[in-house]
Amino acid sequence: MSLNVVVIGANRGIGLEFCKQYVSSGNHVTAVCRQASSELNAINCDVIENIDVTDQASVNTIAEQLNIKHIDILIHNSGILHSDSYPNVSLDEMKLHFDVNTLGPLRTIQALESRLKAGSKVGIVSSRVGSIDDNTSSNNYAYRVSKTAVNMLGKCLSIDLAPKKIALALLHPGYVRTDMTHGNGLIEADEAAVGLITQMQKLDMSSTGMFVHTSGERLTW
Ligand SMILES: NC(=O)c1ccc[n+]([C@@H]2O[C@H](COP(=O)([O-])OP(=O)(O)OC[C@H]3O[C@@H](n4cnc5c(N)ncnc54)[C@H](OP(=O)(O)O)[C@@H]3O)[C@@H](O)[C@H]2O)c1
Numbered sequence: 001m002s003l004n005v006v007v008i009g010a011n012r013g014i015g016l017e018f019c020k021q022y023v024s025s026g027n028h029v030t031a032v033c034r035q036a037s038s039e040l041n042a043i044n045c046d047v048i049e050n051i052d053v054t055d056q057a058s059v060n061t062i063a064e065q066l067n068i069k070h071i072d073i074l075i076h077n078s079g080i081l082h083s084d085s086y087p088n089v090s091l092d093e094m095k096l097h098f099d100v101n102t103l104g105p106l107r108t109i110q111a112l113e114s115r116l117k118a119g120s121k122v123g124i125v126s127s128r129v130g131s132i133d134d135n136t137s138s139n140n141y142a143y144r145v146s147k148t149a150v151n152m153l154g155k156c157l158s159i160d161l162a163p164k165k166i167a168l169a170l171l172h173p174g175y176v177r178t179d180m181t182h183g184n185g186l187i188e189a190d191e192a193a194v195g196l197i198t199q200m201q202k203l204d205m206s207s208t209g210m211f212v213h214t215s216g217e218r219l220t221w
Contacts, residue, residue: 004068006030008053008108009078011037013178014125017193018075019043027073032062032108053078053104059111071115073200076105077125081180085139093142101146106153118165121203123196124154126170128213133220151211151221158209167208171196174214187214 005022009015010031016039019031029045036047048065051058053076080100082093105124116122128134130147151170158168173192177185195214203210211219 003027003072004030004070005073005075006032006062006066006071006112007075007077008032008051008104009076009125010047011035011040013077013180014173014176014189014192014196015075015077016040017189018077018197019045021190021193021197022073028068030066030068053107054099056107059107062108063112063115066115069115070117071112071120073121073123074109074112074116075123075125075200076108078104079125079127079180081140081143083139083143084141086141089141094145097142097146098149101143102149102153105150106157109157113161116161116164116166120166121200122157122161122166122168123171123200123203124150124168125196126150126154126172126211128172128219131211131219131221154211155209162205162208165205167203167205169199169203169208170211171199172211172213172219 005027007015007018010019011033019029020043022029023043023045031040031045032048032051034052036049046067048062051062127147129144130151154168154170161168173196175186176189176192177183178189192214199212213219
């Protein structure tokens with residue numbers, strides 16, 4: 001069955017791989033980004049450009065640009081990581097990370113909620129480094145705090161979307177070789193996307209609100 005998939009933050013890295021793989025398995029994909037890349041333009045999907053997840057006005061235009069009536073799978077993948085360590089923690093960077101990594105998913109999900117229906121699924125790409133239990137190394141204050149906050153946001157949304165039978169997962173892709181990690185990591189973006197797509201397939205109302213690794217391991221908060 002062909003699904004209508006929307007990926008936010010789709011021009012490179014893990015988001016691009018989500019698009020490639022959902023297209024290759026026969027789904028209708030809408031790729032949302034600030035600026036399309038040549039790799040994204042080479043995929044057989046709809047592309048919506050000029051969407052910055054920190055800009056409410058641009059996010060509000062996504063729904064009207066969709067060529068589909070409803071969304072089966074919405075993936076919010078956009079995120080930033082600007083490394084820091086204590087005591088060199090910038091309040092401006094903290095605010096920027098919160099705006100992109102935490103408020104970004106809130107903006108896109110709110111703007112597209114009317115296109116979700118019973119059985120639709122939402123995935124927010126979070127990070128294990130947002131886990132308080134898992135934090136043994138400190139550092140990356142801005143990133144960590146924004147991802148911890150998005151975990152709470154996603155958990156709240158999973159509860160509030162449940163009456164509509166819309167399931168939501170918080171997704172950890174693993175340590176992935178992308179621009180964000182300066183090419184460091186344990187796996188490639190395609191492997192991360194394969195695992196996360198599998199987790200989205202498994203997601204249902206009994207598991208909504210889960211925080212899950214690309215491997216399927218359930219992560220602690
Ligand atoms: N790589 C890892 O090891 C790892 C681990 C855990 C979690 N994650 C998460 O996985 C997600 C994807 O990361 P990645 O590794 O693929 O990183 P990436 O290659 O740096 O890609 C980041 C994506 O986010 C988009 N983005 C950033 N700021 C945006 C904004 N204001 N508005 C719209 N889009 C914006 C970028 O678009 P532009 O090209 O326009 O900047 C790009 O498409 C992120 O949420 C990240 O936190 C990654």
